[in-house]
Amino acid sequence: MTLKKLDLSAIRARDVIVALLLDLAAFTFVFFTPKIGELFHLPFYMVEPMRLMVILSIAHSSRINSYLLALTLPFFSWAVSGHPEFFKMLVMTGEIAVNVFLYYYLIRKINSVLLSMIISIVVSKIICYALYLVFFDMLFLQEEAEPVFLLVQVITTLIFSFYVAFMQWKKFHTFAH
Numbered sequence: 001m002t003l004k005k006l007d008l009s010a011i012r013a014r015d016v017i018v019a020l021l022l023d024l025a026a027f028t029f030v031f032f033t034p035k036i037g038e039l040f041h042l043p044f045y046m047v048e049p050m051r052l053m054v055i056l057s058i059a060h061s062s063r064i065n066s067y068l069l070a071l072t073l074p075f076f077s078w079a080v081s082g083h084p085e086f087f088k089m090l091v092m093t094g095e096i097a098v099n100v101f102l103y104y105y106l107i108r109k110i111n112s113v114l115l116s117m118i119i120s121i122v123v124s125k126i127i128c129y130a131l132y133l134v135f136f137d138m139l140f141l142q143e144e145a146e147p148v149f150l151l152v153q154v155i156t157t158l159i160f161s162f163y164v165a166f167m168q169w170k171k172f173h174t175f176a177h
Helices: 013-040 049-060 063-081 086-110 113-135 138-144 147-176
Strands: none
Touching: 013 049, 013 063, 049 063, 049 086, 049 113, 049 147, 063 086, 086 113, 113 138, 113 147
C-alpha cells in the first residue's frame, strides 16, 4: 500500500465550510449537553452526543474530520466540564475512534453502509465495555448497562446507521442522475 500525496486542489471551499460548521456545532452541542439535560430533565447523555456528532461528520464531512472529532470531543468535554472523568474520557476517545476506523474499514470490505455502521458501533461498544471492566469495576459496568440505557443504545445505533445509509444512498443517487 502506498501513501497518496495530499492534493490540496481537490479540497473544495464548500467542503471546508461544511467541516468547520459541523465542528463548531459539535463543540457547541457537547459544551451545552449537560445544560440541555438539566433543562429538559432527561439523561441526554444516553443518546451519546459525541458519537452523534461524529456520525454526522461521517455522513456529511470527511474521514479526517470524523477522526478529528472522535479524538477531540471527549477531551474537550472533559476539559470544559470535568465530565466524563479522565479515564472514562480516554476510553470514550478510543471507542469513538475505533467506531470511525471500523466504519471506513468495513465499508471497503463489505460495501454496505448500513451494515458497516451497525457493526462499527456495536464492536466499538463491546470494546468500550471491555475497557470499562479493565479500568473500572463491575458495579460501574452494571450502571452503564441498565436496561433503559441499553435500549436507548440499540435505538440510537439503528437511527445513526440508517441515517448514514440514507445520506450515502441520497448522495449516490444525486450524483448518478
